[in-house]
Amino acid sequence: MFGSLTKFRRNTILAIRSLWLHKLRTFLSILGIIIGVASVISLLAFGKGSMKEALDSIKRQGATNIVARSQKPPDDSATSSRSFVAIYGLTYRDYEKFQTIPSIGLHVPMRVFPREVRRHERMHNGRVVATIPQYMEVNKLEVAVGRFLVEKDSELFRNVAVLAALTADKLFPFDDPIGQAIVLNNQEFLVVGIIKDRMPTGGTGGSQAAEDFNSDIYIPLTTSRRRFGDVIVQRSTGSRGAERVELSQITLTVDANVDNPEERKKVKAAGDLIKEMLERSHPKNDWAITIPLDKLIEAEETERSFEQLLALIASISLFVGGIGIMNIMLATVTERTREIGIRRALGAKRRDIVFQFLIEAIVQTSVGGLLGIAAGISVVYGLPAVAKWWSPEKTIPAVLQIEPMVYSFFVAAGIGVLFGLYPAWRAAQLDPIEALRHE
Amino acid sequence: MPAIVQVQRLIKNYYLGAVTVNVLKGINLEIEEGDFVALMGPSGSGKSTLMNILGCLDRPTNGEYILSGRNVALLNDDRLSDVRCRYLGFIFQSYNLLPQYTVVENIELPLMYQGKQLNERTRARCIALAKLVGLGDRLDHRPLELSGGQQQRVAIARALVNDPHVILGDEPTGNLDSTTSVEIMEMLISLNNAGKTIIMVTHENDIAANARRVIRLRDGQIESDVRNRN
Ligand SMILES: Nc1ncnc2c1ncn2[C@@H]1O[C@H](COP(=O)(O)OP(=O)(O)OP(=O)(O)O)[C@@H](O)[C@H]1O
Ligand SMILES: [Mg+2]
Numbered sequence: 001m002f003g004s005l006t007k008f009r010r011n012t013i014l015a016i017r018s019l020w021l022h023k024l025r026t027f028l029s030i031l032g033i034i035i036g037v038a039s040v041i042s043l044l045a046f047g048k049g050s051m052k053e054a055l056d057s058i059k060r061q062g063a064t065n066i067v068a069r070s071q072k073p074p075d076d077s078a079t080s081s082r083s084f085v086a087i088y089g090l091t092y093r094d095y096e097k098f099q100t101i102p103s104i105g106l107h108v109p110m111r112v113f114p115r116e117v118r119r120h121e122r123m124h125n126g127r128v129v130a131t132i133p134q135y136m137e138v139n140k141l142e143v144a145v146g147r148f149l150v151e152k153d154s155e156l157f158r159n160v161a162v163l164a165a166l167t168a169d170k171l172f173p174f175d176d177p178i179g180q181a182i183v184l185n186n187q188e189f190l191v192v193g194i195i196k197d198r199m200p201t202g203g204t205g206g207s208q209a210a211e212d213f214n215s216d217i218y219i220p221l222t223t224s225r226r227r228f229g230d231v232i233v234q235r236s237t238g239s240r241g242a243e244r245v246e247l248s249q250i251t252l253t254v255d256a257n258v259d260n261p262e263e264r265k266k267v268k269a270a271g272d273l274i275k276e277m278l279e280r281s282h283p284k285n286d287w288a289i290t291i292p293l294d295k296l297i298e299a300e301e302t303e304r305s306f307e308q309l310l311a312l313i314a315s316i317s318l319f320v321g322g323i324g325i326m327n328i329m330l331a332t333v334t335e336r337t338r339e340i341g342i343r344r345a346l347g348a349k350r351r352d353i354v355f356q357f358l359i360e361a362i363v364q365t366s367v368g369g370l371l372g373i374a375a376g377i378s379v380v381y382g383l384p385a386v387a388k389w390w391s392p393e394k395t396i397p398a399v400l401q402i403e404p405m406v407y408s409f410f411v412a413a414g415i416g417v418l419f420g421l422y423p424a425w426r427a428a429q430l431d432p433i434e435a436l437r438h439e
Numbered sequence: 440m441p442a443i444v445q446v447q448r449l450i451k452n453y454y455l456g457a458v459t460v461n462v463l464k465g466i467n468l469e470i471e472e473g474d475f476v477a478l479m480g481p482s483g484s485g486k487s488t489l490m491n492i493l494g495c496l497d498r499p500t501n502g503e504y505i506l507s508g509r510n511v512a513l514l515n516d517d518r519l520s521d522v523r524c525r526y527l528g529f530i531f532q533s534y535n536l537l538p539q540y541t542v543v544e545n546i547e548l549p550l551m552y553q554g555k556q557l558n559e560r561t562r563a564r565c566i567a568l569a570k571l572v573g574l575g576d577r578l579d580h581r582p583l584e585l586s587g588g589q590q591q592r593v594a595i596a597r598a599l600v601n602d603p604h605v606i607l608g609d610e611p612t613g614n615l616d617s618t619t620s621v622e623i624m625e626m627l628i629s630l631n632n633a634g635k636t637i638i639m640v641t642h643e644n645d646i647a648a649n650a651r652r653v654i655r656l657r658d659g660q661i662e663s664d665v666r667n668r669n
Pocket of ligand 1 (some may be wrong): 453455462483485486
């Protein structure tokens with residue numbers, strides 16, 4: 001054992017030396033391996049990076065949330081043409097029913113409508129969100145100054161408002177908004193707080209569009225109902241319509257840990273239950289339900305299939321790289337026939353020759369693997385830097401992972417064994433006398 | 440003196456398609472320990488063929504070859520390799536050093552294939568042998584930086600490193616000029632005087648004159664076998 005270990009070490013040193021004699025050739029023969037490994041590592045890093053960004057955005061929306069939303073029924077013959085007011089959507093009754101589901105921890109009803117908001121001569125086309133204090137928790141909002149809505153605001157039907165960053169900027173470019181009044185529908189509201197800038201969520205498909213929260217104006221739901229009622233008159237270009245919608249959206253948060261597959265089932269079950277309840281009470285199909293977790297699962301599946309595709313590409317490119325190595329090794333065996341004859345004459349057994357050439361192949365592919373890892377790392381760090389320099393607002397997310405490097409290294413070494421074996425065997429089959437005669 | 444090499448009814452045929460080439464036609468030969476044999480004969484008479492068999496690089500078609508008391512005619516490839524690196528030393532006409540290795544590393548090579556642990560002791564032995572052949576100041580040179588004569592001296596040192604029972608040389612002076620040949624022959628003579636058994640092929644009578652015994656081959660058979668007196 002000890003003997004074979006030193007033999008291995010010695011052969012490795014000798015292999016490195018004889019490869020060093022032909023630096024350029026060795027480099028060219030392992031180029032395939034280098035490129036293969038480098039592209040696997042960098043593609044995986046970039047793939048992981050953009051996937052992580054997508055997952056983070058889903059998690060920002062609340063991965064355990066279930067969002068039920070009102071939507072205009074697809075075939076709305078009853079409301080659109082004959083009557084002036086379109087009646088549809090989620091109701092307070094739905095909201096109460098949802099509260100009976102035990103796995104759901106938070107229930108946040110919302111009434112959302114666009115409305116222009118004024119303060120003296122300034123005006124902003126805002127989005128009024130009438131809701132309850134828990135809204136902040138569910139949407140992971142952070143207060144910049146002042147406070148968010150509180151229970152007392154709802155109980156007392158207070159005319160208070162919390163502004164999103166952009167709304168605050170537009171209406172109060174120079175002074176502190178807290179304690180000042182704004183006007184909504186001819187009603188005065190007292191500004192009590194400002195929300196920090198919030199990243200927009202990506203569109204999550206289905207009926208939910210990408211949301212920008214920065215023009216929001218948050219007011220108590222009870223106040224909204226009392227002051228504005230459930231009928232909202234929409235003024236859009238050309239047409240004029242009114243809608244009667246009790247609640248625009250109900251966001252429900254399930255108590256579950258998204259990273260645990262068992263707990264994910266709870267979210268799914270709650271989602272199914274809500275769907276069932278809505279199907280029963282709203283035959284008109286005037287609602288939609290979004291479960292961000294579904295998107296999360298979908299994204300994770302995409303990631304997995306991306307990785308599988310990459311593994312396929314990797315094996316093809318490493319296979320091609322291996323053929324390159326084999327080609328060079330066969331040429332080397334021919335070129336070094338005389339050396340083989342000399343070694344055999346001096347007492348080398350066939351297996352010594354096999355060992356020698358096999359080690360040479362493995363050293364080549366392992367070095368190729370290491371250089372490929374180094375090249376991959378440089379690409380992962382270099383490309384985003386170059387992109388940033390090229391256009392500063394561009395960011396390429398990348399997450400460098402250790403496992404692919406370890407795998408690539410061993411796969412590269414394995415390629416050496418696989419594709420070095422035949423040339424090494426050929427070398428060992430040479431007749432010593434014939435080989436010695438070779439010029 | 441006991442015979443270190445015993446060859447009986449040695450036959451070597453080559454089969455080229457349907458044609459059988461009968462190269463060695465029943466050689467009987469005994470060589471004693473400490474002898475110095477020159478093998479001569481016209482080109483194509485089978486000298487190299489015989490040397491390859493004596494050197495365990497090739498197997499006879501028929502007959503017996505007993506080296507140091509063991510029949511090696513029928514050993515398999517691995518066993519023959521063992522015999523080569525333990526009991527035999529080779530000196531070739533074209534030196535046959537490995538160009539990528541230094542002088543010392545070339546000398547070391549047979550030890551490596553003995554499966555020996557290479558360490559300071561073996562390294563010291565190689566250096567001592569390099570000094571013995573007059574290359575003490577060229578230890579880390581590579582073969583291409585040496586003259587033909589110097590390369591052949593490295594080859595001699597390499598042939599000695601395993602302390603072989605027999606040293607075999609197929610025209611070891613064939614590529615050298617006469618002055619260098621004389622130097623090499625002097626080296627072989629002193630090795631023989633120190634007790635080494637040497638068998639070498641040569642075409643030149645004045646080289647053969649240095650040997651104790653001259654065997655002439657013709658057409659795959661021993662034509663004459665003469666002891667030099669000196
Ligand atoms: N592998 C082989 N296949 C067929 N014939 C061979 C083979 N090797 C040698 N011979 C034949 O055997 C005969 C003897 O060859 P050998 O090399 O032993 O001659 P030699 O005495 O060493 O000649 P030289 O002095 O030219 O070196 C030659 O006729 C040669 O053609
Ligand atoms: Mg010959």
